[in-house]
Amino acid sequence: MEQITQTPVLEQHKEKVETKQERLSPINKRRWQNFKSHRRGYWSLWIFSFLFVLSLGAELIANSKPFLVSYDGKWHYPIFQFYPETAFGGDFETETNYRDPEVQKLIKEKNGYMLWPLIPFHYSTINYDVPTPAPSKPTWMYTEEECKAAVAKKADAKSCRDLDQNWLGTDTAARDVTARMIYGFRISVIFGLTLTILSSIIGIAAGAVQGYFGGWVDLTFQRFIEIWTSIPTLYVLLIVAAVLPQGFFILLGILLLFSWTSLVGVVRAEFLRTRNFEYVQAARALGVSNSVLMYRHILPNAMVATLTFMPFILSGSVMTLTALDYLGYGLPPGSPSLGELLNQGRNNLQAPWLGITGFFTVATLLTLLIFIGEAVRDAFDPRKTFS
Amino acid sequence: MSGTALLEIKDFSVAFRQSGRETLAVDRISFNIKKGETVAVVGESGSGKSVTGLSVLRLLPTSASHPSGEVLFQGRDLLKLPEQEIRGVRGNDITMVFQEPMTSLNPLHPIGQQITEMLEVHRGMHGEAARKRVIELLKEVGIPNAEERLGSYPHQLSGGQRQRVMIALALANEPELFIADEPTTALDVTVQAQILKLLKELQGRLGMAMLFITHDLNIVRKIADRVCVMKQGKIVEQGPVEEIFKNPQHPYTKALLAAEPKIQPAPPQPDAPSMISANDLKVWYPIKRGLFKKTVGHIKAVDGVTLNIRRGETLGVVGESGSGKTTLGLALLRLISSEGPIVFLGKPIQGLKFKAMRPFRRDMQIVFQDPYGSLSPRMSITDIVSEGLRVHQPKMSPEERDERAAAALKDVGLDPATRHRYPHEFSGGQRQRIAVARAMVLEPTFVVLDEPTSALDMLVQSQIVDLLRDLQKKRELTYLFISHDLRVVAALASHVMVMKDGKIVEQGPAEKLFKAPVSDYTRALFAAAFSLETEQTS
Numbered sequence: 018m019e020q021i022t023q024t025p026v027l028e029q030h031k032e033k034v035e036t037k038q039e040r041l042s043p044i045n046k047r048r049w050q051n052f053k054s055h056r057r058g059y060w061s062l063w064i065f066s067f068l069f070v071l072s073l074g075a076e077l078i079a080n081s082k083p084f085l086v087s088y089d090g091k092w093h094y095p096i097f098q099f100y101p102e103t104a105f106g107g108d109f110e111t112e113t114n115y116r117d118p119e120v121q122k123l124i125k126e127k128n129g130y131m132l133w134p135l136i137p138f139h140y141s142t143i144n145y146d147v148p149t150p151a152p153s154k155p156t157w158m159y160t161e162e163e164c165k166a167a168v169a170k171k172a173d174a175k176s177c178r179d180l181d182q183n184w185l186g187t188d189t190a191a192r193d194v195t196a197r198m199i200y201g202f203r204i205s206v207i208f209g210l211t212l213t214i215l216s217s218i219i220g221i222a223a224g225a226v227q228g229y230f231g232g233w234v235d236l237t238f239q240r241f242i243e244i245w246t247s248i249p250t251l252y253v254l255l256i257v258a259a260v261l262p263q264g265f266f267i268l269l270g271i272l273l274l275f276s277w278t279s280l281v282g283v284v285r286a287e288f289l290r291t292r293n294f295e296y297v298q299a300a301r302a303l304g305v306s307n308s309v310l311m312y313r314h315i316l317p318n319a320m321v322a323t324l325t326f327m328p329f330i331l332s333g334s335v336m337t338l339t340a341l342d343y344l345g346y347g348l349p350p351g352s353p354s355l356g357e358l359l360n361q362g363r364n365n366l367q368a369p370w371l372g373i374t375g376f377f378t379v380a381t382l383l384t385l386l387i388f389i390g391e392a393v394r395d396a397f398d399p400r401k402t403f404s
Numbered sequence: 405m406s407g408t409a410l411l412e413i414k415d416f417s418v419a420f421r422q423s424g425r426e427t428l429a430v431d432r433i434s435f436n437i438k439k440g441e442t443v444a445v446v447g448e449s450g451s452g453k454s455v456t457g458l459s460v461l462r463l464l465p466t467s468a469s470h471p472s473g474e475v476l477f478q479g480r481d482l483l484k485l486p487e488q489e490i491r492g493v494r495g496n497d498i499t500m501v502f503q504e505p506m507t508s509l510n511p512l513h514p515i516g517q518q519i520t521e522m523l524e525v526h527r528g529m530h531g532e533a534a535r536k537r538v539i540e541l542l543k544e545v546g547i548p549n550a551e552e553r554l555g556s557y558p559h560q561l562s563g564g565q566r567q568r569v570m571i572a573l574a575l576a577n578e579p580e581l582f583i584a585d586e587p588t589t590a591l592d593v594t595v596q597a598q599i600l601k602l603l604k605e606l607q608g609r610l611g612m613a614m615l616f617i618t619h620d621l622n623i624v625r626k627i628a629d630r631v632c633v634m635k636q637g638k639i640v641e642q643g644p645v646e647e648i649f650k651n652p653q654h655p656y657t658k659a660l661l662a663a664e665p666k667i668q669p670a671p672p673q674p675d676a677p678s679m680i681s682a683n684d685l686k687v688w689y690p691i692k693r694g695l696f697k698k699t700v701g702h703i704k705a706v707d708g709v710t711l712n713i714r715r716g717e718t719l720g721v722v723g724e725s726g727s728g729k730t731t732l733g734l735a736l737l738r739l740i741s742s743e744g745p746i747v748f749l750g751k752p753i754q755g756l757k758f759k760a761m762r763p764f765r766r767d768m769q770i771v772f773q774d775p776y777g778s779l780s781p782r783m784s785i786t787d788i789v790s791e792g793l794r795v796h797q798p799k800m801s802p803e804e805r806d807e808r809a810a811a812a813l814k815d816v817g818l819d820p821a822t823r824h825r826y827p828h829e830f831s832g833g834q835r836q837r838i839a840v841a842r843a844m845v846l847e848p849t850f851v852v853l854d855e856p857t858s859a860l861d862m863l864v865q866s867q868i869v870d871l872l873r874d875l876q877k878k879r880e881l882t883y884l885f886i887s888h889d890l891r892v893v894a895a896l897a898s899h900v901m902v903m904k905d906g907k908i909v910e911q912g913p914a915e916k917l918f919k920a921p922v923s924d925y926t927r928a929l930f931a932a933a934f935s936l937e938t939e940q941t942s
Contacts, residue, residue: 295773295774295777296779298772299770299772299779299842300791301739302737302768302769303795304766304796305791313783317780317782318782
């Protein structure tokens with residue numbers, strides 16, 4: 018027990034002394050309570066986190082390599098390690114194609130077996146065993162009649178059920194839609210998160226400098242931002258796409274050029290307001306340097322507005338990526354992307370599983386993010402926090 | 405005076421519901437106001453006095469409820485009146501004036517229109533008749549050129565004038581009861597004296613009853629017939645003013661009455677070396693007009709101030725708001741740019757760059773007025789206090805810093821065990837102690853105190869004054885004490901400087917200046933601030 022010596026003025030705070038030293042400050046605890054009491058947002062956060070964590074392990078869920086190969090009494094882990102085909106008695110020095118019937122036969126001959134992930138396709142795997150030309154419908158929708166040819170091609174397969182299942186069908190290149198959806202979800206969220214974090218960092222820094230120094234710095238920067246934001250992003254992208262190769266980081270960079278402005282206004286306003294507060298003056302009187310002042314004293318107070326905006330920026334980023342992919346100016350061809358899936362759905366109306374899957378994935382993702390955003394906004398609402 | 409009570413509050417309570425918990429703000433109070441009588445309710449902030457005033461007119465938010473009691477006005481229970489009828493009472497039978505004249509008037513309407521509206525709603529007066537009555541009212545509350553002022557917007561009036569307009573609004577329908585909730589707290593001392601005089605006159609003329617809510621006992625003594633002392637939602641003592649002041653029964657009332665800060669200023673040190681001096685110091689803000697922002701004139705916030713503070717002395721700077729006293733303090737610490745040489749500890753510091761100033765910063769510190777605004781809400785107390793150490797002794801280990809912060813908190817009378825908490829968990833007085841600790845942790849030699857007691861309750865005020873005095877003695881500090889509260893200045897200052905419109909009106913040793921002020925302005929200022937004392941002695 019620690020000895021607490023009370024001075025007279027402290028008496029009224031007696032009951033608080035006992036509950037001190039907790040991880041979250043009371044205000045943040047209150048916010049967390051508010052967030053939790055917003056059931057829809059709270060559940061959305063859990064569902065989103067679950068889906069995201071799951072999709073981070075996409076390689077373990079959908080892959081064209083097995084988890085485990087028992088060959089010649091030895092264990093192999095193809096997902097994590099490279100094995101040339103020669104390791105399994107094949108002819109080539111290249112990585113084993115485990116879906117190849119020849120390789121499967123070789124392994125079987127040595128009393129080996131393979132343990133496959135839930136979905137035995139990578140997003141880039143082309144399924145050569147589809148019963149009808151791509152895009153082919155989900156395997157469980159085929160009649161025995163329709164998949165007779167495919168069954169015949171595959172050794173020891175007797176019916177449709179013995180084929181590798183394309184649960185949501187395949188796309189125009191005979192790639193599994195489920196696998197592409199999982200990988201597409203992951204790349205969308207990662208892209209969105211990266212873009213959000215990077216543009217927030219730049220936006221906060223720019224807003225902080227403008228708000229803190231004010232005057233000419235502010236005036237010049239504001240005019241610059243006004244001009245900058247009036248550049249039509251899409252056309253710049255079209256031009257750049259024609260010059261530079263397509264790629265994740267190039268796309269990220271180009272979008273970053275235009276998305277960082279979204280937070281500047283809020284942060285600038287917050288800094289303008291806070292910079293003349295007495296506690297900032299007090300810190301200045303202590304000789305605290307400008308950068309420390311901005312970072313330690315003002316920024317924490319500007320974070321509320323920023324955090325409130327973040328989920329919406331995230332959903333905006335995801336939406337931008339999807340739109341660009343849909344138009345064909347997004348990620349390089351062949352990448353698993355939701356926009357590309359939607360585009361295929363539009364071009365192949367006879368294959369509704371493409372459009373429906375794309376739509377539901379994008380809709381679920383955006384809805385979850387918006388719900389989380391709403392809950393965060395309510396949680397940080399000062400009228401709710403302090404009432 | 406008739407014996408029947410105009411307003412009778414019986415066994416009355418107010419509770420607030422907050423996140424499922426009820427807190428009692430007013431706890432079973434009873435008092436009454438007779439016709440033509442002034443009853444004052446005094447107490448510290450949070451004692452429930454304002455809530456009492458608001459609940460008479462049922463102006464409390466919906467989270468408030470009344471577990472017990474009744475409020476009888478002319479025999480009717482206001483708490484049970486239907487909304488329609490209570491609206492007839494508000495503004496007609498009972499009116500109210502609030503503390504903040506800046507926000508109580510609608511900034512978008514001329515004052516004439518705002519008063520006319522009052523007459524239209526309750527009296528059905530229109531056109532010329534209403535206009536005449538408005539002019540009459542404005543004249544009554546002492547607004548010069550009332551006719552021309554009708555079209556003025558609130559921002560064109562001074563604080564005192566705005567409060568007069570508020571009073572005119574409240575008086576428009578000749579109410580039976582007038583509730584004044586700290587009507588003079590936001591005003592300067594001279595204006596405060598005028599408003600109090602006006603209220604007293606009006607009350608005598610119109611014969612209305614007044615419920616006066618304040619934290620200032622001197623005002624109570626001047627204006628009230630009877631007084632209720634409130635503490636933590638309860639009335640601890642009530643009775644005629646003279647009786648209570650002469651013979652207080654409750655220990656809290658006694659403490660309140662004894663809360664006057666002790667007059668023990670630091671002695672003048674005529675032979676000590678100079679701590680800080682300034683010669684013809686100017687802070688001028690340019691007024692820019694036109695397309696090319698040509699400077700057409702200057703606002704002279706500080707205009708040619710020459711001063712010299714010797715080591716161990718306290719210079720008290722007094723003046724009304726807008727007189728430039730805070731600007732002077734900030735300019736001396738080089739927190740705003742100024743003109744004119746400043747010499748600190750024998751070295752000229754005017755014009756030094758921010759980095760070059762840094763070594764001096766540990767010797768010069770400032771404590772601000774508002775203990776709520778001067779502490780960052782997102783830093784723990786230990787972080788706030790040790791911030792200066794991080795700047796000036798960057799090599800110090802975190803443990804040592806923490807130790808020093810704890811020691812500084814102990815020095816200002818706070819429990820060091822509370823240092824990991826955040827500012828909002830502390831009361832106003834405690835926060836001001838934290839602000840003092842932040843200034844003292846670097847062991848400065850010169851401290852600017854910018855109205856350090858103005859935002860605090862009386863009891864806490866004198867505690868902070870005692871604390872500052874003790875620290876000065878212990879550490880041989882030099883203070884520049886800025887305040888509009890002359891009583892606090894008298895308690896601490898060895899020299900006094902009176903400022904008006906950025907210029908020095910008068911300065912000299914405190915003892916001499918308080919006894920025999922030379923200029924008229926100083927005399928008016930002192931009369932307003934000490935008028936109660938002079939009444940008492942005569």
